[in-house]
Amino acid sequence: MKTLQKTLLALAAGSLLSVSAQAAITYGNGYTGQPYVGVKVGQFDTDVDGDDPTAYGVYAGYNFDPNFGMEVEYVGSDDADLDNSFNGEYDIKTYGAYGTYRYAFPNTALYAKGKLGIAKTELEADFNNGGSDSIDDTGIAGGIGLGYAISPDFNVEAEYAMMDSDSDASLLTIGAHVKF
Incomplete structure (x- = not known):
């Protein structure tokens, strides 16, 4: 070496x-700081003419204190039908890194979550006539959500996120994560 x-x-x-x-x-x-990993499922909403694809994702984060943290995620989709003159299918993938803020509602296990960061969105379309097209864009992304701590180490969350991309993609998900 x-x-x-x-x-x-x-x-x-x-x-x-x-x-x-x-x-x-x-x-x-x-x-003390606390790492976590989780999974999420939901639906993308785009400006593309056609069905909105189902989204599946994984994420990991680290809470530096009870309020502030950071999170990375990958969310991909299944193939959705295009509804335009070419017809075909498309799918979406996003990769993001975010700073997070959590506000715990007093005397409850409920919390609100906000996140702001950068996400890369890739949209690929395959047309029935043999052609294809793709969008690959990186920009500011953010989201808001509500979570519930089922136990000290297991939370569920519902989240709405927007990616600043040419496809104007937004994402609505439900997820669960476990803390270490």
Whole structure:
């Protein structure tokens, strides 16, 4: 292995250990950071003439404190029918990274969630005449939602998200995640 590669590997390992140690620090209110992973299902809404595709996704996040965190997600769709002069099918994929804010309603397990970040949206269409088209756009994305903590480590959420893209895609989902 070359010296530069060894140095980069050592720096990456050291950074990972440092982040892990930082995550274990207890904040003044007794809260330690908490990672989570989840799945979601829903429906895309686009300006494309045709059916709206069903969406399936996975996401992961990290809460730095009870209110602020970060989240990444991937959401893809099944094939939906096009309803234009070419006829055919299309699908959508989005990849996003967001900063999140949660507000817990007092004396309940209910919370409101907002997120703002960047998402890449890919829309691919295959026409019955043999042609195809695609849109690949990255822009500002955000969402709002409501969640309910079924237990301290298991939450369910309903969310509406908008992606700033040429297809004007929005997404309505229901999801569940588990905290570690």
